[in-house]
Amino acid sequence: MKVIKVQRLILANLFCLALLLFPCVSHALNIQDVPNPQQVNGTWVTDMANIISDSTETQLNQMISELESKNGTEIAVVTVAETTPSASPKAFTTELFNHWGIGKADEDNGVLFLVSVDDRRVEIETGYGIEPILPDAKLGNIIENQITPRFKQGDFDGGVLAGTKALINTLQSKSTDSLSANSTDISLSATRRGTIALIGVGGILLSWIGYRQFNKISTPILLKPMGRSRLHGVSNPKQKAYLIAYMGIVLATLSLGLFLVVISLKLFNIKFAISWFIFSVVTGFPLAILATNKYYVSPSWHCSDCGSPLKRVRPSLVRASLTKPEKVARNLGSVKFEGWECRPCSQKMQLPLMHIRAYVVDSRSYIQCPICQELTMKHSATTITSPTEYSTGELRIIDDCKCCDYYKEKIETIPSLPSTSHSSSSDSSSSDSSSSSSSDFGGGDSGGGGAGGDW
Known part of the structure; x- marks a missing residue:
């Protein structure tokens, strides 16, 4: 009987111990158990302790969204019952911050405002980019004056709202101050100086290329007094010279203005850069025309x-000297012909010497006929049967010379279209991944900066 009583006593003690330990196990919280508000519904607040009213939560989400849209700063507000089994609320907050990646990856401008009710602890964690704006002393002041006095009175709505407002006000004012300060200090940036110098070098290089172009088009073109030559495309070197000179002058003006203002006046901002760029573009065009007209010499x-020097021959004399295929090509508009005469050589030879220069204008619609040896053959392609993923198609190609009787028709096979099932699945998976990543925090990081307080 005694043995049975002892066994019952042991079982009763174990049962009581289990009852005591059960709440601790059930309240154990890992960072993976905390719902990410950005992934859940694209908001900023996770109220696991259920201490924030719906109206306050709505107000918090609205304020943080406005801040994020203005300067990209991300603030997450989290309430939990407790942070065990983490070593401390601070360790839990840092781990949760980095697990979610609060803040933009390239700026680390994130803030985590965490409240642990059973620990009676407030922790505010900051990313690397926020630490200069919200140092530990500043955060401690916000916690001591704005948050914990209200928490001691049981006003969690007021404490969370007042603390978040203080954080947002500081982040907004500091970001504005930093932008205005950088407007004067930006001239000291080596990267921007290098960019301005690179623009200047580009302007000088283009100006040099334009000068070479002027020399090139000013160099006389030597032609035989009698014969034929062909050039693809109607030459317009003056238009090319205008373009090169314009680009070079714009870049040179832009770099010179930025360099003088940044180095001399120590003042630079994005509005000035845009204004000076527009000024350079507007003034660069007339300067390019003046420079081109000054240095340009018509091709001779x-x-x-x-x-x-050769003299241009009248078009009627040029037409009379063309062959039948050349006349057809001229009428079709595929080739343009000009005639040039050397009068001293013509007088010396007592013959009308003329050099006919042909410019190929349209080599797409018309191709060279194998018989006429001129661009007189119309080349056309018509689809008979369109290809699909499961079958090939057919293409009818017709070559019809407008000068002679040459005609050729052939049927070519069009390969079947590639399958779209794999690409669509990959597109859907990529769109899914992009949509999921777009509803998350920006990938920021924290090195443990921040402050905390008890109430």
Whole structure:
């Protein structure tokens, strides 16, 4: 009987111990158990301790969203019952901050405002980029004056709201101050100086290329006093010179203005940069015209035998000297012809010497006929059967010369279209991943900066 009583006593003690330990196990919280508000519904507040009213939560989300839209800063507000089994509320807060990646990855401008009710502890964790704006002393002051006095009175709504407002006000004012300060200090940045110098070098290089272009188009073109030459495309070197000179002058003006203002006046901001860029573009065009008109010399054709300048021949005389295929090509608009005459050589030879220069204008619609040896053959392609993923198609190609009787027709096979099932699945997976990543925090990091307080 005694043995049975002892066994019952042991079982009763174990049962009581289990009852005592059960709440501790059930309240144990890991960072993975805390719902990420950005992933859940795209908001900023997770109230696991259920101490924030719906109206206050709505107000918090609105204020943080406005801050994030203005300067990209992300603030997460989290309430939990307790932070065990973490070593401390501070350790839990730091781990949760980095697990969610609060703040933008390239700026680390995130803040985590955590309240642990059973621990009676407030922790505010900051990213690396926020630490200069919200140092530990500043955070301690906000916690001591704005948050914990209200928590001691049981006013969790008021404490969380007042603390968040204080954080937002500081972040807004400090970001504005930093921008205004950087407007004068930006001239000291080596990177921006290098960028301005690179723009200047680009302007000088383009100006040099434009000068070379001027020399090139000013150099006389030597042609045989009698013969034919062909050039693809109607040459317009003056238009090319205008473009090069314009780009070079714009870049040179832009870099010179930025350099003088930044180095001399120590003042630079984005509005000034945009205004000066518009000024450079507007003034660069007339400057380019002036420079081109000053240095540009119309292309001249000279005789390769005697060096005398050639004279343009009347179009009617050029047409009379063209062959039948050349006349057809001229009428089709695929080739343009000009005639040039060396009068000293013509007088010396007592013959009307003329050099006919052909410019290929349209080599897409018309191709060279194998018989006429000129761009007189119309090339067309018509789809007979369109291809699909499961079958090939057919294409009818017709070559029809407008000068002679040459005609050729052939049918080519069009390969089947590639399957879209794999690409669509990959697109859907990529869109899913992008949508999921877009509803998360920006990937910021924290090194443990911040402050905390008890109430």
